[in-house]
Amino acid sequence: MHLYQVVKRRQLAPAIVLFEVEAPRVAAKVKPGQFVIVRMDEKSERIPLTVMDFNRERGTITIVVQDVGYSSCMINNLQEGSSFLDFVGPLGVPSDIENYGTVVCMGGGLGIAPIYPIARALREAGNHVISILGARTADLLILREEMAAVSDEVVIVTDDGSLGTKGYHSTGLDQILAQGHKVEVIWAIGPMVMMRAVARYTKTLGIKTIVSMNPIMVDGTGMCGACRVKVGEETKFACVDGPEFDGHLVDFELAMQRLAFYKDEENRAKAHGACGQEGGH
Amino acid sequence: MALKIPRHEMPCQEPAVRAHNFDEVALGYTEEMAVEEAKRCLQCKKPTCRSGCPVEVLIPDFIKQVAEGDFLAAAVTLKEKNSLPAICGRVCPQETQCESRCILGKKGEPVAIGRLERFVADYEIKFGESHGEKPAPTGKKVAIIGGGPSGLACAGDLAKSGHGVTVFEALHVAGGVLMYGIPQFRLPKEIVQTEINNLKEMGVEIRTNEVVGKITSVDELMASGGYDAVFIGTGAGLPYFMGIPGENLLGVYSANEFLTRTNLMKGYKFPEYATPIKVGKKVAVLGAGNVAMDGARTALRLGAEEVSIVYRRSREEMPARAEEAHHAEEEGINFRLLTNPVALHGDEKGWVKSMTCLRYELGEPDASGRRSPVPIPGSEFELEVDTVVVAIGQGPNPLVTKSTPGLELNRRGNIVADPETLATSKAGVFAGGDIVTGAATVILAMGAGKKAAASINAYLNGENRSH
């Protein structure tokens, strides 16, 4: 029963791999915005990953993993046919999907993967979905076709202008607003700096913005408190109260600081385990 | 005669040695020591010791068998009341339970009931044969939510009655606090897993990685899952923080995180095991219960130079087991009593670097009967720290309770269960352990699991269908 076998592996970008994993009980229940925690083997960390897609009939969950350190590198080395030891989910509160009217879904870098099921669900709920996809450069812009299929309009921005408009998500948002769209809600998922920049900007515009936080986690059930995020005056546990929060209330400085808790140890793990970005793929 | 034999000390690793390893501190009695200690028992006609044990272990009976050298028979006697003697022998607060009521304690030292219990259970693990006979199946199915001591005890008794039992456990291993909280040096994880393997041999199915409230719910288990009854034993796993400034600084852990990384994820073997744990040089552990002692002693073993327990009451009010406080002291943990932090301060990168503390004195007894601590005005002082472990208590995790309509909770979010039957406000749903009582003890949780198993049995047989 505990199979968690990789049935499909697809390299999306140099350090980014998509896996479709057999996990029928998770697939039966998962909703957009939720995540799983995986472990490769007995000695592995518990690694949180957002669900990018699910197929209830096939009983599979799709995740997209970016190699940023020892564990994600090990995961990305998995081949079709190999298995995860543990695969727990669905965790977290699902996205609040309703018919809002016009909705903007922003995905930055790897963040395009988690925005995908949210955009799809929002569209199915009747929203006019405009997606803004951003990356540093064209090669890193993942899941373009998939996003086009679930959006009414797609705007692409790259830092270096190698694809779409040169600029940031805010540049894309300006374009949309200039066309006269009345945007009701924005979902913004990506690196912390991107979410912070978007939230700062949309606060000035008065557009509600939901971000998905990715603090360091251990259990994912509200037991350890590692994932504390400050939202307004309250401390929340992202794994059970989130991971989505009102971007205008999140303390991003604290969140970014907290991501550095284990920097020294992470470097040691990489050196010890000989699986790192330098290891090459 | 009996009184003349002094209570046998527990052989332990030397403090200076054990402060740097994760091996078990207490080494256990030898056969000779156990027999000699057992002979101290007066075999009272009215054994007061039993009334001090929450599950009323047949104390004189099993001790007599130890004195006679029949250790395996002693194990059978023990297990009549206690499903997890190897664990309870190690972690029960005996000094406030069984041993506090031993008649010998009136004039001298009580019989070392806990140590004998541990000896017998360990002997059985080593030399006993598994009694893996499976009873005839009843065709009834029970879902147990949570694989801690309450859930495991309930599962064991229900399996013995022939019911099909499935344990749903959120983490990747069952055991609850026994696996993620209590450290290896106090309770080797191999012992917990031996108990869990016994359950599996009895036919109990353990489904790890399944968070009830997320992947399934109590209602769903009963409606479409085919379960005739449910036991909820999800514990008190929600860590409390103090609510003072600076608690989200880097270097500030909940005890749960600190201990989970170390025990469950084996961070003490990092980087061989990939989960990091970071401890600085000057560690403050807030609180003085078992969790705090475990946090402090773990910090020491991870390489901290100076570890302090910071507690606003005095030594007498410390809720930790006496043995743990004693071991902690031997290992060189500082006790900064009548002291409490009011704020934590960080450096420019957000790392905790000091705490402002207040000194306290003891005032009048409060509702709990303990003298309540009163801050001394103007007593603020700074304590330099680079790691803080918050161990001031845990509450009920709401994942199951919030997803179960119709389940009555008390003000604190604990499940309300009938003290006799452990039935909840929902028909067919029973609950016990820390989720009902609030953070308590292993033996109480285990006892609740057994009690619930008995009433679930009755419920499944059509008795007691009061709900």
Ligand SMILES: Cc1cc2nc3c(=O)[nH]c(=O)nc-3n(C[C@H](O)[C@H](O)[C@H](O)COP(=O)(O)OP(=O)(O)OC[C@H]3O[C@@H](n4cnc5c(N)ncnc54)[C@H](O)[C@@H]3O)c2cc1C
């Ligand atoms: C809810 C959530 C959803 C996520 N979804 C995805 C996803 O879909 N795809 C993806 O590639 N990544 C995702 N992440 C981030 C991913 O979990 C981390 O990149 C990964 O844990 C890094 O582990 P590592 O050992 O490879 O790197 P390390 O070298 O150990 O760490 C690199 C950095 O990753 C972060 N990190 C380390 N450990 C953890 C941890 N246990 N939990 C969270 N972050 C950590 C820290 O900022 C750290 O500095 C998500 C995180 C969260 C919390």
Ligand SMILES: Cc1cc2nc3c(=O)[nH]c(=O)nc-3n(C[C@H](O)[C@H](O)[C@H](O)COP(=O)(O)OP(=O)(O)OC[C@H]3O[C@@H](n4cnc5c(N)ncnc54)[C@H](O)[C@@H]3O)c2cc1C
């Ligand atoms: C660090 C520490 C040290 C301690 N030391 C001692 C000691 O020395 N002596 C003593 O007697 N007591 C001690 N205690 C207290 C004792 O461990 C607890 O009272 C006891 O474990 C409670 O048992 P339980 O079965 O109610 O819950 P727990 O042991 O908490 O187990 C609950 C289980 O349920 C699981 N769970 C929770 N939610 C869900 C869900 N939604 N779905 C599926 N599974 C779920 C959890 O993962 C966990 O495995 C200590 C506690 C701690 C934290």
Ligand code: SF4
């Ligand atoms: S279970 Fe605990 S309280 Fe009861 S006899 Fe054993 S050690 Fe004493």
Ligand code: SF4
């Ligand atoms: S009270 Fe003490 S001496 Fe009497 S039976 Fe119990 S353990 Fe033995």
Ligand code: FES
């Ligand atoms: S990850 Fe442990 S509480 Fe959120």
Ligand SMILES: [Mg+2]
């Ligand atoms: Mg890592």
